[in-house]
Amino acid sequence: MAPKKLKFNSRTIHGGQHPDKAYGAVMPPVYFTSTYAQAKPGEHLGYEYSRSHNPTRTALQASLASIESGNYALAFASGMAAIDTVIKLLQPGDEVISTNDLYGGTYRIFTKVFAAYGITFHFVPMGDIDEVKKHVNANTKLLWVETPTNPLMQIIDIKAMSLIAKANNVLLAVDNTFASPYLQRPLELGADIVMHSATKYLGGHSDVVLGALALNDTALVERLAFIQNSSGSVPGPMDAFLVLRGIKTLHVRMQRHSENGRAVAEYLTSHPDVEKVYWPGFETHPNHEVAKAQMDDFGGMISFVHKDNSLDKAVAIVSALKIFTLAESLGGVESLAGHPASMTHASIPKEIREKTGVTDGLIRLSVGIEDSEDLISDLAQALG
Numbered sequence: 001m002a003p004k005k006l007k008f009n010s011r012t013i014h015g016g017q018h019p020d021k022a023y024g025a026v027m028p029p030v031y032f033t034s035t036y037a038q039a040k041p042g043e044h045l046g047y048e049y050s051r052s053h054n055p056t057r058t059a060l061q062a063s064l065a066s067i068e069s070g071n072y073a074l075a076f077a078s079g080m081a082a083i084d085t086v087i088k089l090l091q092p093g094d095e096v097i098s099t100n101d102l103y104g105g106t107y108r109i110f111t112k113v114f115a116a117y118g119i120t121f122h123f124v125p126m127g128d129i130d131e132v133k134k135h136v137n138a139n140t141k142l143l144w145v146e147t148p149t150n151p152l153m154q155i156i157d158i159k160a161m162s163l164i165a166k167a168n169n170v171l172l173a174v175d176n177t178f179a180s181p182y183l184q185r186p187l188e189l190g191a192d193i194v195m196h197s198a199t200k201y202l203g204g205h206s207d208v209v210l211g212a213l214a215l216n217d218t219a220l221v222e223r224l225a226f227i228q229n230s231s232g233s234v235p236g237p238m239d240a241f242l243v244l245r246g247i248k249t250l251h252v253r254m255q256r257h258s259e260n261g262r263a264v265a266e267y268l269t270s271h272p273d274v275e276k277v278y279w280p281g282f283e284t285h286p287n288h289e290v291a292k293a294q295m296d297d298f299g300g301m302i303s304f305v306h307k308d309n310s311l312d313k314a315v316a317i318v319s320a321l322k323i324f325t326l327a328e329s330l331g332g333v334e335s336l337a338g339h340p341a342s343m344t345h346a347s348i349p350k351e352i353r354e355k356t357g358v359t360d361g362l363i364r365l366s367v368g369i370e371d372s373e374d375l376i377s378d379l380a381q382a383l384g
């Protein structure tokens with residue numbers, strides 16, 4: 001096993017990994033098996049049934065824990081399955097405080113699934129710390145943070161949220177999908193649980209759907225693992241292998257995503273027909289100081305609005321792009337463009353969407369790791 005103290009750029013490759021015990025395979029074998037032989041009833045090598053454990057998944061979980069600076073990680077069938085498991089820690093009557101600028105699928109499972117089980121969700125602008133405090137009461141059990149937020153790239157102060165959580169004996173969970181642990185490690189900032197859609201930057205190649213939780217507390221990981229094993233929301237071994245392979249290049253990809261993100265954000269800001277660019281790396285970004293304090297760089301997620309700010313114009317621009325592919329999702333090596341109002345955020349009612357700034361004219365970019373000059377030329381022709 002690699003030494004624990006390795007720097008991040010080595011932990012992506014070596015964190016929690018060791019050659020396979022059987023033949024010394026450097027990459028963990030993909031253990032396509034549902035069950036494991038027992039010498040006598042109950043006498044086995046730590047594996048009984050693959051809903052509970054699988055060696056390929058174990059290898060991925062060790063890597064996830066290492067890169068998030070956690071003691072433990074659990075891998076799930078999807079990011080949503082990971083969120084589902086966290087909310088199942090709660091009881092009817094419990095309350096959750098979350099951001100008002102939230103991944104559409106998270107908003108949907110909160111309001112359309114778990115609200116029916118008697119759990120109350122408050123969606124507040126979490127950049128305003130007093131607004132969060134105002135909603136805390138004796139029933140509050142969880143703060144659910146996403147930062148940078150999707151799609152408006154607001155930055156929420158994780159340390160400030162952890163102080164509120166600790167003072168009120170409430171759990172703090174952070175969806176770290178947009179940043180990835182290369183840019184931000186919430187457990188180091190006081191979060192109790194980090195959640196990932198590994199479908200995005202961790203996998204990094206748009207070829208797998210998988211989710212993850214990372215955390216430090218032993219009693220909490222046991223409860224989460226119990227819920228997961230009871231519900232069965234586990235990834236298959238091939239998916240675990242693909243994400244583990246993706247993580248090995250996370251640091252190299254994220255460095256380029258961040259460089260290209262800056263180049264594209266600066267280009268868009270200089271374009272006369274672009275009204276607004278949302279990217280936390282700008283000094284003019286309202287939460288730039290918090291971003292600088294809690295992130296190591298600013299990544300490749302950018303949203304922008306053309307000066308027409310209309311549905312027709314946004315549709316025309318995203319349809320004219322040739323290198324950026326019009327598609328849901330983000331975080332792959334290839335650049336993607338999306339139209340949140342009709343795609344990722346269509347499940348949020350229009351009045352609520354528009355109030356937070358997710359207008360019909362908003363376009364979201366996941367800037368990939370191609371040559372930034374090609375990406376800028378593509379945007380130039382689509383805007384022209």
Ligand SMILES: *Cc1c(COP(=O)(O)O)cnc(C)c1O
Nearest residue numbers: 078079080103175177197199210
């Ligand atoms: C994609 C995404 C999710 C959901 O993850 P899946 O792997 O698609 O289930 C949750 N949060 C954020 C921020 C996401 O981008």
